[in-house]
Amino acid sequence: MQNARNPNTQSLKIEGIKDIIAVASGKGGVGKSTTAVNLAVSLAKRCQLKVGLLDADIYGPSIPLMMRLQGKPELSNDRKMIPIESYGVKCISIGSLVDEREAIVWRGPMVMKALEQLTRGVDWGILDVLVVDMPPGTGDAQISISQRLQLSGGLIVSTPQDVALLDARRGVKMFSKVNVPILGILENMSYFKCPKCNESSYIFGQGGARKTAEEMGLKFLGEIPLEVEIRSGSDEGVPIVMSKPDSVISQVYGDVAERV
Numbered sequence: 001m002q003n004a005r006n007p008n009t010q011s012l013k014i015e016g017i018k019d020i021i022a023v024a025s026g027k028g029g030v031g032k033s034t035t036a037v038n039l040a041v042s043l044a045k046r047c048q049l050k051v052g053l054l055d056a057d058i059y060g061p062s063i064p065l066m067m068r069l070q071g072k073p074e075l076s077n078d079r080k081m082i083p084i085e086s087y088g089v090k091c092i093s094i095g096s097l098v099d100e101r102e103a104i105v106w107r108g109p110m111v112m113k114a115l116e117q118l119t120r121g122v123d124w125g126i127l128d129v130l131v132v133d134m135p136p137g138t139g140d141a142q143i144s145i146s147q148r149l150q151l152s153g154g155l156i157v158s159t160p161q162d163v164a165l166l167d168a169r170r171g172v173k174m175f176s177k178v179n180v181p182i183l184g185i186l187e188n189m190s191y192f193k194c195p196k197c198n199e200s201s202y203i204f205g206q207g208g209a210r211k212t213a214e215e216m217g218l219k220f221l222g223e224i225p226l227e228v229e230i231r232s233g234s235d236e237g238v239p240i241v242m243s244k245p246d247s248v249i250s251q252v253y254g255d256v257a258e259r260v
């Protein structure tokens with residue numbers, strides 16, 4: 001990891017975990033979880049790191065589906081949850097702990113309580129990096145998580161659409177407020193390449209995230225197109241970096257993994 005650790009004091013930092021990276025977005029549905037999954041698998045497979053993936057998205061935990069996690073985590077002798085390993089990544093999801101319909105109304109302190117169990121209450125072992133799939137948005141829950149997890153860095157995912165970019169700016173401000181270094185902005189759903197005529201259509205506008213990153217003095221981490229195989233892979237629990245490791249898309253995720 002290139003970034004210095006954030007010197008927050010009150011933390012949930014866990015022994016044995018070198019760096020914690022949060023994947024965040026200003027709003028839901030922009031591809032935050034998809035990014036977290038493909039980044040975590042790339043860090044494990046391509047960068048050969050020991051990687052964990054923590055699904056902290058209380059409003060819609062999708063890691064169990066996207067990583068094809070079966071069953072519930074077992075407990076170790078000292079009553080800690082043992083992460084479920086998939087594609088070389090140790091995974092824990094808030095979906096294993098709470099009822100989504102209940103969690104949706106939770107505020108910061110409740111989220112932190114659940115998160116405490118998901119960090120300290122888990123037998124993570126030794127990890128080079130823990131990727132955290134954050135809840136979407138920039139409210140108290142996200143601020144508490146960012147503060148308490150002692151993040152090494154935060155990565156923002158946005159579509160090129162104006163409204164999403166406005167929310168992404170809020171995400172950047174949120175991390176800055178709690179002194180978390182921002183690793184950069186990754187643009188998702190950048191364009192759609194027609195499989196018949198090969199022409200690219202910029203459905204949500206073109207170049208928005210790159211421009212926002214430049215304006216804010218942040219790294220622009222790349223463009224991920226709208227691609228049927230990303231969606232179907234998510235639904236089937238096979239991340240695209242596993243099903244199509246040599247594709248241009250997997251290359252972008254791999255580059256992001258190497259840059260963070």
Ligand code: ADP
Binds near residue numbers: 224230235
């Ligand atoms: P978020 O975590 O921001 O709510 P998700 O990662 O869950 O978003 O993505 C929302 C939906 O969009 C999922 O069904 C996912 O498979 C799909 N999706 C995300 N990125 C892409 C993409 N680049 N191309 C096609 N589908 C995508």
